[in-house]
Every structure is written in C-alpha cells, then in structure tokens.
Amino acid sequence: MDIQKEAKYFERALALSREAFATGNDPFATLLVGPDGEVLMEQMNDVGTGDPTRHDTNTLIAKAALKYDADFLWQCTAYAAMEPCCMCAGAAFWANIGNIKYLMSEKQLGAITGPGGLDLPSTEVVKCGPKDIKIEGPFEPLLPEMERLMKEWVKSWG
C-alpha cells in the first residue's frame, strides 16, 4: 500500500473525526477499506447517542459483520483515526477483520488527555487469540493534525 493512498484514508478518517466532534461525539472515525482499496464503509464515533460503547471502530465492525462474510473481512483493512481500544480490538477479532491501521496510538492520546481509558494495547488483545491480525500505526505524517484535534477536544471538557 503506498503512503499517498494511506494518507487519503487517514485524511478522510480525520475529517470524519472532526465532523463527529462538531456533532457532539468524541472526535474519532474509522473506515473499512476492501482488498482492492475501495472504501466500503465509513463510521463516525457516536457516543453522543448516549451509548458509550459506540466507538466508531466497534460500530463499524458490527455493521460490517452483518454485511460481509468473514473470509472477505479478513482481507479488509480498518483505517482508524485512533488505535482501537481493547473493546474494539476484541470486536475485530470476533468479526475476523484481518488488518487494522491507526493514525494515533492510545499512548499518544493518553499523553494529551491523561489517563481515563483501558490501558491494554490492541496488539496485546489480539495476541491472546489464534488469529494473526495485523495492527500498524501510528501514521506519522498526519499526527500533528490529529494532536491539534485532540487538544481541542480536551479544551471542550472545560
């Protein structure tokens, strides 16, 4: 996968993260990209609905699992603005998502927001199972923009 194509997916995830934030949700979003590089699904975080489990990666995977078969999903890649938490990584395992790429790591997020999530890296979660799910990140070229958005988010907490 060339870096310019990857940048396009992450730029889209970043734009949707901004949109999620602007509409009262947490500033995150995830895309599902098929084996041929086409964007199959997009999902913004929507915890603003009142359901705190509606992380974009978790919701995207739940929808993808109903739409596509497991063998196909194994060849797909989830492009997430944020490294999946242990819930979202668990969902990827159960739905057979073969590849995950993220823009910012949870550690990098924690350095901006302080502690507050579940401190269990996605790579550790998937290591517990028999599937070789590939997880890659962060995506350095867009980190400064993601950092700016995270700082705006923190500021909004008052």
Ligand SMILES: [Zn+2]
């Ligand atoms: Zn999550």
